[in-house]
Amino acid sequence: MDYLIDLFSQLLSQFQKPTLAFLIGGMLLAAFGSKLEVPQPVYAFVVMLLLLKVGLSAGISVREADLMALAVPALCAAALGIGIVLLGGRTLALWPGVSHMDAMATAGLFGAVSASTLAAGMASLDAAGVAYEGFIGALYPFMDIAALVTAIVVARMGAARRTAMVAASGGAGVMTLGAGPRAPGGVDGDIVRAIVSDTVRSPAISALLIGLAIGLFARPDAIFESFYQPLFHGLLSILMLIMGMEAWARLAELKKVAHAYIGYAIAAPLVHGLMGFGLGLVAHHLTGFSAGGVTLLAVMAASSSDISGPPTLRGALPEANPSAYVGASTGLGTPVAILSIPLFMALAELMIGN
Template sequence: MDLIVEILTTMGAQLQKPTLAFLIGGMMLAALGSKLEVPEPVYKFVVMLLLLKVGIGAGISVREADLVSLAVPALAAAIVGIAIVLLGARTLVRLRGVSPMDGMATAGLFGAVSASTLAASMAVLDGEGIVYEGFIGALYPFMDIAALVTAIVLAKLSAQRKTAASVQGGTLTMGGGRSGTSGGFDGGLIKSILVDTFRSSAISALLLGLALGVFARPEAVYESFYEPLFRGLLSILMLVMGMEAWSRLSEMRKVARAYVLYGLTAPIIHGLLGFGAGLVAHHLTGFSAGGVVLLSVMAASSSDISGPPTMRGALPEANPSAYVGTSTGLGTPVAILSIPLFMALADFFIGF
């Protein structure tokens, strides 16, 4: 009972804070038919600055971090990303009205990470004075890439099995083998996925920030430019995401109801997986309670920047209304609104 009261109290308090308030405000404006619009170049510029800020801060901390303290959460992040995709393959993909290709694309986005949600959760913890490891931003690529690669590979394998099954009773090739693509799995597929993912705008900006933080000495520009602008830029991003989330809800009419159920429940379930992994890292290396919260939010989030273009390129057969609509329209707001939940859980089980 004490845990429930603490969760409700934390959620009520955080809904009044700028990060979540701007998200809800954006959704309300869109629901009321407001014509307010943030130009796309401005949105991309804000996202780039936020990712550079997260990356530089993580890089500075990585430079001073203990290898084991970093390696354990990084491994946990990758495992959680893969586990989320495998869970989606066992649940969403098997629901009525969900095609294997669309289901795996959706599971891939939910296994990957939302940079904006991660930035929002950092801002919430900073506002509460909750300490977390500075290298948290370095965990982003581990979960993001592991999930995207797993989802795309599983989708491709499923498509190959389907092709093989359709050919099995049909025409044979001159050499006695079956025609089609039922041969060996394309060994270059994973390499191409990795290349495309690393070249995406989100990962590129984050990795650039990491490299600058590790190999350069960017503390002066970080403290004088990126840090002071962080909260203001994040409020604009939350406003845009709120409006975008509401507009994406209309796309949900084009897909099966299973996506609605998944979009509403998966962030919480995935976040709990991340919370469990964070607890393990806490007991093994002393991973902080704030770090556990951020790992949980990363797991609860769904990719809104790097994931969609990666899926469009790797799985052109998948329906964007399914995976983007579910991710942006439902997954993102649920994940952001769940930040107080994981804060309360971390406070209850570990303590700030």
């Protein structure tokens, strides 16, 4: 009983921290019809600075990191991205009214990573004084690219198979994917390379990777400590306010699609986070991965892409319905993932300690 009281007290204290308070505040503003708006250029600038900070921090840490200590969590991150997409796509496709294309697009977003949720997790651990590996930010591309590539390739393969079946029964001709005709039921390497290229060149991944490269190969420690580090929490609070308002606005889009997306968006962050926590424990036992690192891997798995994923999927899967996958992700998935951060912190403290 005492443990449950302590857990509840810890969860309540986390909701009072700035990260979650600004998210809830943004949702309340939108719910009451506030006219407050944050210009899109300001939002893009805030996101870029946060990702540069995460990338620089990761690069600086990777310089001195043990390769094995980095390799195991990186493999876990990639495996999580693929596993979440395959599990989510199959689960959603079982529901009536959900097309295979929409299911894979939604699962792709939930398998990819939210920069804002990762930053919120880091801020929560910092506020609680919980240490974590500095190279955590370097795991972002492994999970993000693995998830998006898997979702798009599986969705296109399914579309190709369905087209081949129609053609075999005397319907339309063989579907073309990309620049020329493809073999029915198959997806060649050019498509995968195009997806990886588009994902890497997206604004979010580009900012993260350039920060990672500068932190790894240059010596940006002085500007990191004097500029990026002091700004981090203030910029994150603005981003959380924006995310809260955006989340509430996106909830209306879910009314246009199958109710399956609502249930999935609520349950998926918790299920995926527990999957990430489990693999994090494996990395902990193999390499000494810290409790903070396990928590952040769970947070990354619980998150759903809100920056790099949507434009990538819009371009690669134009047949998919954005109201379904963006509404489920931003409208419910992101708030649930951020609000679940205290849960993963409590689990890590219970099973590993600080």
